[in-house]
Amino acid sequence: MKLISLAEAVRRYTWDGMEYASGAALPVGSDAIVFGRELLRQGRRDLHAIFHCNTQQLNLLAAAGAVTRAECGFSGLEVFGFANGLRRAVESGRLALEDYSNLSLPLRLLGGALRWPFVPATVNIHSDIQHYSAFNPIDHHSKIPFVTDPFTGRQVGALKPLTPDLAAIHVTLSDAVGNAIMLGTEWSRFELSRAAKRVVLIADAIVDQDCIRQFPNLVRIPDMVVEAVVHWPFAAWPQASPGVHDCDEAHMKAMNAALATEEGTAAYLRDYVLGWSDLDDYLEMIGAETRKRLEATATGFLLDPFRRWILPDEEVADLMAREAEA
Known part of the structure; x- marks a missing residue:
């Protein structure tokens, strides 16, 4: 089994100055935002962040000063506006943001997954x-240099493949050894899971292996590429997890507003990053009424075929205890 705690996953697989990637389904979709909160709780610094799309995780990490380099294909928060924490970090010069398109980022992840020396592309x-x-900024030909197609003589771009040190990937369901099912938009989590040197899954729910045997065709991330599994309901909060809960629009707006200033960021860190110590505290922080409202999602039917195999929290805790003793 690979079940470990969130705190242990960050202690074991992260370090200052690393290339850190997170897998998300659009800027308002499922991302392992709680992993970013724990990175800050443990004081990680000087991170090189790789995000196909910016999310509230990168927004928070940038606002807190934990990221000095970032690469992403989209830097906004869709209907919630531009990411204020990321904007402040870039405009102050604390963070260098390398811009790519939403096609070139997954191509670079694909190149990393296939261990290509470069990715020939006509985009960007x-x-x-x-x-x-x-x-x-001095060398204007270093980012996407031209290469010659040996078959046609045509000039195309050469994208640098991405192979981050760690990918923290949010998934809907995982078994205890790391076979994962994602509901909703997959985005580029498949390619990221193969490109990264190490993968930690953050799962809304842990399922019995019979679920994986019933739906093997839906297992897009297999256990062989996974180092560890963290069970953490509402890990994507305040963003959405299709089939599980909706986006917390009120908190999305309040969070982005807070990250617009140093004072607001400090208050947000105090209340929503340092203000809890374990999963129970975290869920209490979100609030029972808020969780109930968000769980009344119109996408809940997506989870229906799998509900019978979801393990109760007590059984997951027992599995983790046995894993710790092993």
């Missing part, structure tokens, strides 16, 4: 994205 070339690098 002949544009500012190709020639202007936040990481190397």
Whole structure:
């Protein structure tokens, strides 16, 4: 079994200065935001963040000063506006943001998964994205250099593959050894799980292995690429987890407003990052009424075929205790 606590996952698999990636389904969808909260709780610094799309996790990490480099294909928060914490970090010069498109990021993850030396591509070339690098602003040809297609002689771009040190990937369901099922938009979590050097899953629910045997075709992340599994309901909060809970729109707005200033960020860190110590505290912080409201989601039918195999919290705790003793 690979079940461990959130705190242990961060202690064991993260360090200052690492390349850290998180898997999300759009900026308001399922992302392991609680993993970012724990990174801050443990004081991780100087992170190089890789996000296909910015989420409230990157927004928070940037606002708190934990990220000094970031690469992403979209930096907004969709209907909730631009990410204020990320904006402050970039505009102050504390964070260098390397911009790519929403196609080139998954291509780079695919290249990392396949261990290619580079990814030939026709996207992002002949544009500012190709020639202007936040990481190397002097060399205008280092970000996406041209290479020659040996078959046609055509000039195409060469994208650098991504192989982050760790990917913390939110999934809907996982068994105790790391076979995972994702509901809703997958985005690029499949490619990320193969590109990263290590993968930690953060799961809304742990299921019996009979569930995995019943739906093997839905297992997009297999146990062989997974180092550890963390059971953490509402790990994506305040964003959504399709089939499980909706987006907490009120908190999304309040969070982004708080991260717009140093004072607001300090208050947010005090209340929503340092203000809890374990899962029970975390869920109490969100509030029973809020959780009940968010769980009354119109997408709940997506989870129906799997509910019979979801393990109760007590059984998950027992599995974790046995894993700790092993």
